[in-house]
Amino acid sequence: MSDVSVSLGANKYGKAENRVVRIYRDTPRHEIVDLNVTSQLRGAALADCYLSGDNSFVVATDTQKNTAFAFAKLYGIPSPEEYLLRLAEHFVTAFDWIDGGLWQAQQYEWERILVDGRAHDHSFVRTGRATRLAAVQVVDGQTHVMGGIADLVVLKSTGSEFAGFPRDQYTTLAETDDRILATSVTGRWRFLPEAVEAGIDYNGLYAEVSAVLLSTFATVHSLALQQTLFAMGKAVIQARPEITEVRFAMPNRHHFLYDLAPFGLENPNEVFLAADRPYGLIEGTVTRDGAEPAPDAWLDIPASG
Amino acid sequence: MSDVSVSLGANKYGKAENRVVRIYRDTPRHEIVDLNVTSQLRGAALADCYLSGDNSFVVATDTQKNTAFAFAKLYGIPSPEEYLLRLAEHFVTAFDWIDGGLWQAQQYEWERILVDGRAHDHSFVRTGRATRLAAVQVVDGQTHVMGGIADLVVLKSTGSEFAGFPRDQYTTLAETDDRILATSVTGRWRFLPEAVEAGIDYNGLYAEVSAVLLSTFATVHSLALQQTLFAMGKAVIQARPEITEVRFAMPNRHHFLYDLAPFGLENPNEVFLAADRPYGLIEGTVTRDGAEPAPDAWLDIPASG
């Protein structure tokens, strides 16, 4: 079999999950930015490393790590998107054989601890409500920027139906006009290249998009989680001209009405068992009409956070 | 070897992690209580099940589960402590061979989604900031009630030192007068039996204790995490006469100053690497002077949440 010949296909490499914490302490009122950063590079010249172990062009993953921490000092982290853009630009310009790469961050949010009703200067508590996402993809000379949110867990205790679906020999599910709808939203939005060029208030946008996602989930009378998903994406695109598409992954976290009849009890949608597995899994993309698609932007970006 | 004889020692059994979700929908403004409930029973009569598989006295774990869900309907869940007390009382009275047991709950908190600045009637988002704990222990005819909190992640970016510790041949740690202090607090407090008897506003107390924990962490200038821990427990006991002792487990989540000197950069406590393992682990109990100790209350209750 030794005459079977093979080649190297798609590849990338780097350092994953660098936990970069940046404190701003120029005044007694400190600020904190808390990221989990992954940097990965691509380049045709890297093939020799795979083929023969020649590391001449391998910017060490340790060097990528050092750079991530050094840049947190040199340039700060005004937003995860801007920070990743700096990293991306550095690697593709400092090393001319690096053609592109993927840079990703998760941001954990902290809020100031209240002491006698006043927000403390340098003491924080992690909010735990969702994780912010950011990604920068450089491929074929194009730079794509994505924002996002993960683990935004929402539930509505009414205002959700599911009926009218087809029935075959394996269908046992009853139709319902009132159920709990619960999901953990992962959403990622891609910014228009022109907007990135012009500059974006990424932090303000994230706050607004988060609020739009929540209020849309709350107010849509849901006939299916798919419908809720689409409405949430549409609302985001309508709210912010910088955003050209939104991708969602939404597990349907089933809450089953507990059967209390054997105990002589009624259960008018009051007592539920929250189940783990299996769960529904609804995924979908909402795109702005007329905008340029960019499938490369999403290369290797996971559906969940 | 067949003549070695053995006996049954400590034991208990039950159903763990029942995800009980209770919706109150008597008005259009719904309320949600979201628990993870574990029920376990003890009794001398249960020994025969271990010894010979005789199930005559084994209240099935499935029956314990059904009861947990039925009671959520029958009596509601005014607080996790009161709900567990009902369950405990039921099992030790309905089955005269059940001597006692341990009932535990974790409560996940939700807040109303804001729509145009107004809190929505039936749509919620999980806060994710800490998990509430409750436990009821019945042993030797005594009933003990414990509240608690887990995964309260806090950080102060200054106001923390660590110095003056002894040095031996294995000591390399430098003293510091300014470091990040971060931990994920698990705290459990035991209520005075008289207070339980008299009735407690468990929900109000939880809110107050949470706030006291946070503000004490924020304001204590820390010479050691141990010192912070003790101050937090003392503040809780001083704040609420119903509480007789507090037990803490606090991992010291190290944030290491990143060495930027090789890159010609200073790092005056601005850029840190947040580490996972190993971590410091500080545990301690603060007790009200003059109160009756109750070691049995803590039987089999885990240190972490």
Add this chain to the structure above:
Amino acid sequence: MSDVSVSLGANKYGKAENRVVRIYRDTPRHEIVDLNVTSQLRGAALADCYLSGDNSFVVATDTQKNTAFAFAKLYGIPSPEEYLLRLAEHFVTAFDWIDGGLWQAQQYEWERILVDGRAHDHSFVRTGRATRLAAVQVVDGQTHVMGGIADLVVLKSTGSEFAGFPRDQYTTLAETDDRILATSVTGRWRFLPEAVEAGIDYNGLYAEVSAVLLSTFATVHSLALQQTLFAMGKAVIQARPEITEVRFAMPNRHHFLYDLAPFGLENPNEVFLAADRPYGLIEGTVTRDGAEPAPDAWLDIPASG
């Protein structure tokens, strides 16, 4: 902004993580197959559900679940690949509006418990060594079949170097000619459509590929994890003519030599600290020369297991 118009992009939906356990008990010597199955469907007709909540064409995720369990009885699970092929074929033929979908499985392996040196008939222990993966993708009328393995944790205590990499102002890593190399292999291989057509001994192939991955990792003197990765993929393709490409994700699980010099001790590669985060992350694909590429096959398939 209400005149911004949007459209539905890529989407799919289904039921995730159905834990299907199939026991064969036709003789006293039972067999067990233990899967975690995810079924997701795609189809242009499903758009109305997203756009307006019209469920007329939505094969319920509950129906997909029921079908997964029913097929485990009807057709058994000779291999995860064949089982998923049956499910895929069913959904795209039974519902003419279903254009395609993605079916995935993880398989947990069990081995017989030894009693007095003999393998027991109906008692098993989970091996825990790696998880088997399978996926079937139907898109544009083409059916693609992939096998795989996840969480195969391997380590070599010597025979690994890393040197010759470029140095810039952020490079501090020392070159080494002897280090621990450790990784948790996730690999996925795509089968040639002709081989799928002709029939494949998927279970035998999995066993052989697993062995080839291990022995190649063991015997390659590693100059970089990239080189080891490529060699492993090449060996797999050379070993089995049914396989046309292999995709890997390999975290570099760093084992740092512990600095014992302060304690007057030498450490000639004997005592290491195994680190969690950050970690190197090396990804790459090895393809058979002359084979038809099929990028659609990999749509939405995660890099890790």
Add this chain to the structure above:
Amino acid sequence: MSDVSVSLGANKYGKAENRVVRIYRDTPRHEIVDLNVTSQLRGAALADCYLSGDNSFVVATDTQKNTAFAFAKLYGIPSPEEYLLRLAEHFVTAFDWIDGGLWQAQQYEWERILVDGRAHDHSFVRTGRATRLAAVQVVDGQTHVMGGIADLVVLKSTGSEFAGFPRDQYTTLAETDDRILATSVTGRWRFLPEAVEAGIDYNGLYAEVSAVLLSTFATVHSLALQQTLFAMGKAVIQARPEITEVRFAMPNRHHFLYDLAPFGLENPNEVFLAADRPYGLIEGTVTRDGAEPAPDAWLDIPASG
């Protein structure tokens, strides 16, 4: 309330989850020992740290970490029990104000990779089948040694019944004379002090106890998981005179028979849904008759691994 007075109760502190990997490379045939080590100290003199932040007696958790790694070089890790004994002895003798403590380890097992049927000299694959546990407790001048095992996942596809349990108004469970019995065993055994004194082949004992646990699980016809648990503990004590008691925590991992009747299919114990939560949780201790009890030995040792 400022005149409420409080005291320090039970406490300990240290460094948790040190990932110590020890390679023996005296010959080309390397050996690997892979531990996760936690060291915690107790002592009355440590109270001042809690009360006032006085660290004069606080052996830094970083020093405990250094010592754990240094001892891996100095004394090696013949077994986790012997390694922890060395650490324990060091801390209570080198620092006369340290009264005792708790030292724990998890051991991950590796086996040699097979190349052409021969076990490789320095390449290993993690077995993943269970984790070995060890603990040393020093309290009141007594040293207690415990071994153990965690995450030993076992299943029998027949030979398990559950019937004859009492029925009340909340009981709906049907009796069964044939079900799947599955659990993930965590077991911990305490060694007789005399046996520890005389010296024990801890590694050989672990291998034998593991085998006894498995074969007993396999061969006992189970009327309840409790009965299986007791039989497993009894067999361990009968097999090894060094062991005086065994503590188990066994979740009952329910496998529910899937209802295929709506699809016109029978299901004679062939197709099951493996459930996550809730689960039964059975705990129990088996003790050697005539042996000295030692409740202090188990202080703060978690029930699960």
